[in-house]
Amino acid sequence: MKTPAHLLASAAIAAVFYPAFGWKAVLILAGGVAIDIDHYFLYILKYKKFGLRECYSHFTSDAEKNNYKDVMGILLIFHTVEFAAAMAILSFYSQLALIFSIGLLGHYILDAIYISTVPKRIIINHSVISWIAKENSNRKIYIQARKRNGR
Numbered sequence: 194m195k196t197p198a199h200l201l202a203s204a205a206i207a208a209v210f211y212p213a214f215g216w217k218a219v220l221i222l223a224g225g226v227a228i229d230i231d232h233y234f235l236y237i238l239k240y241k242k243f244g245l246r247e248c249y250s251h252f253t254s255d256a257e258k259n260n261y262k263d264v265m266g267i268l269l270i271f272h273t274v275e276f277a278a279a280m281a282i283l284s285f286y287s288q289l290a291l292i293f294s295i296g297l298l299g300h301y302i303l304d305a306i307y308i309s310t311v312p313k314r315i316i317i318n319h320s321v322i323s324w325i326a327k328e329n330s331n332r333k334i335y336i337q338a339r340k341r342n343g344r
Contacts, residue, residue, distance in 0.1 A: 210295065221293070222296060224295060224298075228300055232248065235267060
């Protein structure tokens, strides 16, 4: 889902919760929009580039053009069940974490709608544990193939 959609939805949710939380409702925006910073972190790590516009293009229009090939199987740390679970647990102990998590939930819902309508398949890993298992499995397959080829 593109940033303007996340921003608009998060602002609407924040407006609904403003009477209950006051100025703290701005944390809903952080939970709904700022968590996409993990896309930027991954882009920097993978491509060693810092261009924000290029990063945004890479994960939106460029990804659509190449049928999501370059983003298939990536790990976005703030989009994992482990991060969501950690925030849910923190929400029992901190009102600020609860407010942030409301925005986070809105973000996840928008992403789920996007995934089910545009690429129509899961394109990222939603679990750190699953990602590690897949990476280890892929590494073993690679090593076995090298041994068969005498390398």
